[in-house]
Amino acid sequence: MSSHLAPSTNSKSSALSTSPSHSQAPSSSSQSHSHSHSHSHSHSHSHSHHHHTPHAIPTAALVEPPALFASVAPQIYRSATPAAANHSFVRTLKLRTILSLTAELPSPSLTAFCKKHGIRLLHFGLRRWGSQDISAREKHLAAEDNGEETGLDLSFLHSFKAPSAPSLAQYETASPTITEELVKDSLQILLTASYHPILVTDTSGIHEIGVLLGCLRKLQRWNFATILLEYRHFAGNRARATNERFVEMFDTDLITFPDQDQLPYWFREQIQADDDELDSIDPCS
Known part of the structure; x- marks a missing residue:
């Protein structure tokens, strides 16, 4: 009996010793409830995750510039001929004009792109073949304004004649498409602000563009070593080397500049600064 009553001598101890077994059911119930809640939460999370899976994460459209794209001067750019994959990038330039120096006809996709976005496509590279129709075609493009006041005028362009024997020498000393008249007319386009923003292109992005922009740098009074670099x-x-010689021998006095108010501001300011510097030099020193 004493052994039976022994636990009662310390009721607190008895309560402590029995409490785990007494509280096991609630604990189990609590764990079960917690597990059920966790399962419910997991199910809800899984359901929520499953619900949102079909919605793809938005991504920006791929914008790829044409090969050898670069800025030449404010609102003048250069590149190889843009492919269809480059049109999204070209659109960001908000071009008014694309000047093509390549002898190949522009691709249908480029022609359609220019028409869709109101970009004037001047294809001077066709002069390589001495086409009789090109002058009329380009003047027609200039007149095709769709009501937009651009002030574009191609009346200064040279007439197109089949190459005479003496002019064939130019084809042997530079890129096949490059002639003195082509460079002169292209420079007059580049130096007329109403054509800007403008992108100059050729097939490679190197040769015809390299000659034309080398001559532009001469007009900007860069030294020849920097032009070559x-x-x-x-x-x-x-x-x-033939392209470099063409630039070196090009006579900038042949260029007829547009009116002062039509020159790009950066060109006008640079020439004025150079003239002021020359005037400030004492001729007697």
């Missing part, structure tokens, strides 16, 4: 930077191991 820029040309070779883009041309790499494809640089041509």
Whole structure:
């Protein structure tokens, strides 16, 4: 009996010793409830995750510039001929004009892109073939304004004649598409602000563009060594000594500048600064 009453001598101890077995059911119930809640939460999370899976994460459209794209001056750009994959990028430039120096006809996709976005496509590279129709075609493009006041005028462009025997020498000394008249007319386009923003292109993005922009740098009064550095930077191991000679021998006095108010501001300011610097030099020193 004493052994039976022994636990009662310490009721607190008895309560403590029996409490785990007494509270086991609630604990089990609590664990079961917790597990059920966890399962419910997991199920809800799984359901929520499953619900949102079909919605793809939005991504920005791929914008790829044309090969050898670069800025030449404010609102003047250069590149190889844009492919269809480059049109999204070209659109961001908000171009008014694309000047193509390549002899190949523009692709249908580029022609359609220019028409859709109101970009004037001047294809001077066709002059390589001495086409009789090109002048009329380009003047027609200039007149095709769709009501937009652009002030574009191609009346200064040279007439197109089949190459005479003496002019064939130019084809042997530079890129096949490049002639003195082509460079002169292209420079007059580049120096007329109403054509800007403008992208100059050729098939490679190197040769015809390299010659034209080398002559532009001469007009900007860059020294010839710096002009060669820029040309070779883009041309790499494809640089041509004949192109470099063309730039070196090009006579900038042949260029007829547009009116002062039509010149790009950066060109006008640079020439004025150079003239002021020359005037400040004492001729007697």
